[in-house]
Amino acid sequence: MSLFIYNSLGRTKEIFEPLHPGIVTIYVCGPTVYGHAHLGHAKSYVSFDVVVRWLRHSGYRVKHVQNITDVGHLTDDADEGEDKISKQALLEKTDPMEISQFYTRSFYEDMDRLDVQRANIAPNAAGHIPEQIDLIEQLIKTGHAYAVNGNVYFSVESFPEYGKLSGRTDQDALQSGARVEVRSEKRHLSDFALWKKAEAGHLMKWSSPWSIGYPGWHLECSAMSMKYLGETIDIHGGGMENKFPHHDCEIAQSESVTGKPYVRFWMHNNMVTVNGVKMGKSLKNFINLKDLFSIFEPMVIRFFILQSHYRSQLDFSDVAIRASQTGLEKLQETYKRLATVSTYSGSLPIDESSKVTLQTREFDKKIKEALNDDFNTPVAISVIFEFVKAINSALDRPEGLSIKATEEAIAFFETYAGAVLGILKSRKELVNKEGQYEGKILDEVMNVLLNLRAEARKNKDFALSDKIRDQLLDTGIEIKDTKEGASWSKKSAT
RNA sequence: GGCGAAGUGGCCGAGUGGUUAGGCAGAGGUCUGCAAAACCUUGUACAGCGGUUCGAGUCCGCUCUUCGCCUCCA
Secondary structure (H helix, E strand, O other): OOOEEEEOOOOEEEEOOOOEOOEEEEEEOOOEOOOOOEHHHHHHHHHHHHHHHHHHHOOOEEEEEEOEEOOOOEOOOOOOOOEHHHHHHHHOOOOHHHHHHHHHHHHHHHHHHOOOOOOOEOOEHHHHHHHHHHHHHHHHHOOOEEEEOOEEEEOHHHOOOOOOOOOOOOHHHHOOOOOOOOOOOOOOOOOEEEEEEOOOOOOOOEEOOOOEEEEOOOHHHHHHHHHHHOOOEEEEEEEHHHHHHHHHHHHHHHHHHHOOOOEEEEEEEOOEEEOOEEOOOOOOOOOEHHHHHOOOOHHHHHHHHHOOOOOOOEEEOHHHHHHHHHHHHHHHHHHHHHHHHHHOOOOOOOOHHHOEOOOHHHHHHHHHHHHHEOOOHHHHHHHHHHHHHHHHHHHHOOOOEOHHHHHHHHHHHHHHHHHHOOOOOOHHHHOOOOOOOOOHHHHHHHHHHHHHHHHHHHOOOHHHHHHHHHHHHHOOEEEEEEOOEEEEEEOOOO
């Protein structure tokens, strides 16, 4: 079964084959670290996390690079404005480096909680100034760039394909309605900065052959991608808003120097919106992840994100996340039920051959098809729900599920919900059996209570048994009476 | 002005020519001492108007609406 990926360059789904058999090189645009991560970051990085996990599951060795942008780029315009990391440093009365390191740590904290696997290499822009200067020198040497007054610009006229990714190929036609100020030192209005001379008071600056200054904001990705992954990479991921100009500029810089395709597959994930409007750092409407995690478990957020496709917009709302939370709990309860039943021996021995089996292979086929179709996680999740229904249905029957079917179902969960999608809590967390998780004492206490309640029910003292159930519910513990006996679980705080 | 995406049942959200997406919420039922959970049953959905086709949510045209990019942004 082939993997199809939607390639933004060409706007069609294409069969994915890596350049070098068995090895996939992927670069994903990372965050600029001057503030805490928000839901938009979560959507992007959770989406690409599943891309990487699915590629790995499919047998590829994946080399995943994600940059950390810690060079202060500008707050408003490509040519004017303040460096945003410096701005935050002044605001917090500290050094820019402290800002970038503080928010880098914060970023990883949040991503770890979302169970986003870390990139193999996470280079930072400030640590790769020589590589960026080197790239500029090559561009000047080959006639693609020119220096003026300590600034260096890329000449878009030297690269006829400029704008091929976004479809903005006619540079002269673009200028009429554009909001960019005319800057006389540029040869063409669309030329973009590779190196900027530092203005007085600019904090983050380095020496270069042209001036004491700092690199242009498109340069780091080209320099670091080519350094760690080679001149042509398989996949470059990022947010849709970066298609133009960022990714088009990256293509221009890189291909001008190498004469080779820079990226084979461009993948762009869509935005998170709030009330239909894009959530952005510069707009004041972003949902901070740390705030969100105080209301919803990170895994609920991850599940919520994966219930829509990465190329679709995702509208944030409280009710939508709550609906996801309930759905995720149902899914996990079924896994828990499977894990419980696998260790449970019923009172009546039933012949294995008379027990219920499952069409696990059919579900396996369907979920593979979904994931191979441009990482269609919402369909993959719908397959899991269909499987959940089949499992519960089988478990509800008096014969019960066969040992083989139970094992296959557990493996299915652990592979797809667990390893690939990352939406499954470990058995350790879910199953409240003695010795299988840290809260052993709580387990023992609960066993005492459940036994007392079972005894009361046996004696038809329902007043007592209901009192135990109701009071436990008040403390956030829910009791369910199942065929396998009573079980308990902690209800979510919400 | 240019480039691009999208409008699906109460809500979220898949689906690109012909069989039920899925989840949440709602209704009825089974099970249960009662609940909860689970299971079963249940919903005149595809912005509007034309067109192509034996057949369209799915293709084409027009209209309306929304959103993204063109300035930092996942």
